[in-house]
Amino acid sequence: MDMANRTETEAQAYRDYVKKKTPVHCLPLNMAKAFFTGGVICTLGEFILNYGERLGLDKDVSGGWCCVLLIFLSVLLTGLNLYGRIAKWGGAGALVPITGFANSVAAPAIEYKKEGQVMGIGCKIFTIAGPVILYGIFTSSLLGLAWWIAEEMGVIQ
Template identity: 85%
Template structure:
């Protein structure tokens, strides 16, 4: 059972090679650029429209974020954002819309398990590590900045 022949090892390598997806980096980069660019263009449109309607820059930015998050959650709910993310890769996952999707998708998926054990427990399955390490890293960098400022390294 432990004796594997070279033929078995090669057969396994061939099998793995046929099952492993091949990704074209240049094409994926173009798709991510187009997807992220479309999201950012939509965000700029919302921002400019809100300012044109008389809102100040900060309020316009808040409405832009709220609407982008709402659209992301809505598209997640009708099972479209996953398709966009699959096609656009990081272009759809990196902006705030991707974070909203990562929170909404588990909530929708585990809704059938109930409010507490389903949605409550699973809502931050994907986003939780991002929040955790984001807070940890920003706290660490803040501490380093404070130490450097106290030592006179920076002003």
């Protein structure tokens, strides 16, 4: 009986420890933060697009400049160790747009630069972004093949 009591006491102590260490999240607050952060990034993108069009650039060129500037700002903020703080606060709102992808490439490059150009940056730069690129290309290839087969069968014209 003493052993069973001791085991139950240890189990309860462990449950208390886990409860104390597990972070408590407020889902509505996290969603609001993500919405706000993503909204600010997208608003900045729209500002760049509109400004480019006001300068006389056509929509495609303006869109290209928008991408370049958002990527540049993301990499700059990553280098200044600010993008991580933004992402921590804004969650998926900072990670989903193009800025999050640029951060996922720049952060490992900065982190592993001390290991050298080849073994550090070269090997680790796509640690986070690599699977996204791989599965993006793989999925695009499968969808392209399915589209071609559907066209050949006359399903799509």
